[in-house]
Amino acid sequence: MASSVKFARAYRALGRPKLQTKSSFCFRAEQFSAEVGPAIAELIASQTGRFDEVLVDRKEIDASTFEISGGWSNFEFTYKLSSAGEADVYQNLKQLLIECKTIVRGGLPIEVYLIDEDICSQDDEILDPRLGNLRALCQLITCLADLAHYHDEKLRGEEYRLIFVEDDGAKGAKTITLQPCVDLDLLKYSVSSNLLESLLESNFDKNPHLVKERSIFRASLVEFSKDSTDARERFRFVVLNWKDFLRLYNNNLDTYLSGFSFHKAKQEVGSAELSIADQLSKLISDISGKVLSIPISLVVLIAIAKAGNVFESTVLVLGITLTSFIMAETIAAQKLQYNRICHSRVLLFSAHEKKIDIYPDDLKEYLRSAIRGLTKNEKMLGRSLWALRCLAWLPAIAAVSLHSFIYMDELIASWRNIMAAVIVLFGKLACF
Template sequence: MASSVRFAKAYRALGKPKLQTKSSFCFLAEQFNAEVGPAVLELVASQTGRFDEILIDGKEIDAATIEIPDVWSKFEFTYKLSSTGEADVYQGFQQLLIECKAIARGKLPKEIYLIDEDVCSQGEEFLDSRLRNLNSICQLIVCLADLAHYHDEKLRGEEYKLIFVEDDGAKGAKTIALQPSIDLELLKYSVNSDLLTTLLESNFDKNPHLVKERSIFRASLVEFSKDSADARERFKFLVLRWDEFLRLYNNNLDTYLSGFSFHKAKQEVGSAELSIADQLSKLISDISGKVLSIPISLVILIAIAKAENVFESTILVLGVTLTSFIMAETIAAQRLQYKRICHSRMLLFSSHEKKIEIYPEDLRVYLRSAIRGLKKNEGVLGRSLWALRFLAWIPAIAAVSLHSFIYINELDASWRNIMVAAQELFGRTFCL
């Protein structure tokens, strides 16, 4: 297997001879150097190309076997890099970007050696800033490919386009294409793809809102790239203005989340208003049936007026008084329930009242209107409960007053008899 890293090691040991063409170089040593032999063998092991000619002390050596004597005075050879693409050894960045087609799809070879710049990478180690930037752009391409609706490959795969669609219900679908194409200018820019990695399709199980966030990203990309007509220019513009695009996406996402939050808050306010209003309505319904007993109790006054004796009248008065007492206590219990409803209203709306200044204008108006309406209902109901509790005692007071007026003489005589009996009782007690 070809290894550009082993080639770099051998090439450096040979003194980094200049390329005669874009894929071949010649080496000449006119005096013995102990490092040349191992470097040549390392070059063979790298499998990155072939020797066109090897001369040691003027004698041609078989390139298939390459037997190097222990001592020599002149060593020269011509080495030609493989043209099959097996070895990732290039003259420089320009050749790398032109000939390595996989880069346009975000696939950067694990091992790369660039001869003119003497830049070598191995695995995830990119010591040169340009290679690091190239790797970041490749990661961007991979993420964009995951986020794209589909890929458009034409001209025998030489063009690789990423298609993004924004579905606008009012104006129809908007479609843009990005064609990844990297030039030397883009190698000056690093792209942070951390945000995009969180939007990958593989994260669906981790983020329930991922579908909407991916849609917002696509819509933001369409909005950001709408002024560019060429697919390659769109991609380049995106890389050059990546930070600006991220701000646009974050603003759009914040707008969506805020709108979602405000819509949820509006639903909560509406549900709370409906719940409190329903509780108040039930309380009024419970009271309305009991209030009818107050005028019915007043009818007993007629029976008291027509009673044949004081005993019958007294029984009727006691009945009316007991009814008024029960009614008054029932209304008192209803008032306690009313206070609990008022307290629940305060709890339900307190959190929204604290955040009212950050809510949009329509939600602020709606919230204030709901609170104002409920407070008004509570005030009317509270005063009604006080009035009804007072009215509940009117039949009892009226009955006692009428009974006292009709039977004042009998009551006075009875009172006198009671007092005399009490005096006699207390008198005997003291005597004893």
């Protein structure tokens, strides 16, 4: 198997002789060097080409079977690189981009040696960042191919087109085509594929929202490059403005996530509003049945007026007073329940009120309207409970007043008798 790394070691050991053509070079040594033998052995082991002519001490020997002895004084040979694509050895970076057809599909050989730049991909990428940028571009193309809806390879073998579709329900489907092409100018730019790697189809098990994120990426790509008409230029435009594209994608993703969050917040506000309103409605329903006892108690005043004696009237007054007491305490209990409902409303809406500044205008208005409406209901119900508690004592006060008015003489006489009895009692107690 051809190895460009072994070729690079051998070529460097031979002093990096100049190329006669783009795929051959000549080496000449006028005196013996111990380094030549191991370099030739490494060159043979690299399997990157063949020896075309070999002269040892000015005598031509068989290039396919020669062995270097330790006694030569003059040595020269011509070496031709394989033209069948077996060796990833290129004259320069430009030749690599032209002859390596796999680059447009995101494939870059693991081992590459560039003769003019003297760069080996295994350990010298740091010397020329363009090689690192090329590898990053290949990774970008690979990721874009994974995200594309279709791959079009029908035109010519060296052309590779990636088709992206954005489905717009209102305007129909929008389609763009990217045709990866890499030249020396693009290698001046560094692109990162970290985001795209997280969107690869192989990550479906790790991210349940990946389908939507991939769709947002495609829609963002269509939006970003829709003004370009040529597929090659569109790819160049995306690479040259990669940071701007990532910013657009992140904004679109944030908009989607925020929209989802705001929709959820709106549902929470609506549910909270409905729950509080339902609790207030139940409280009003419970009170309504009990409030009817107030006018019924007032009807008893007629019975007091028609009572045959003071005893009957007194019993009726005590009954109405007891009823008023029970009604007042019941309303007081309802007031406690009302306070708990108000506290629950504050708890349910406090979290949304803290984030109201980041909410969209429609959600802000919806939240404020819900709070205003519930607050108004609470105030009205609070005043009603206070008034009903006062009204609960109205039958008792009216009954006592009517009873006192009708039987005033008997009550005064009774009061005098009671006071006289008390005085006598205290007198007897004083004698002891």
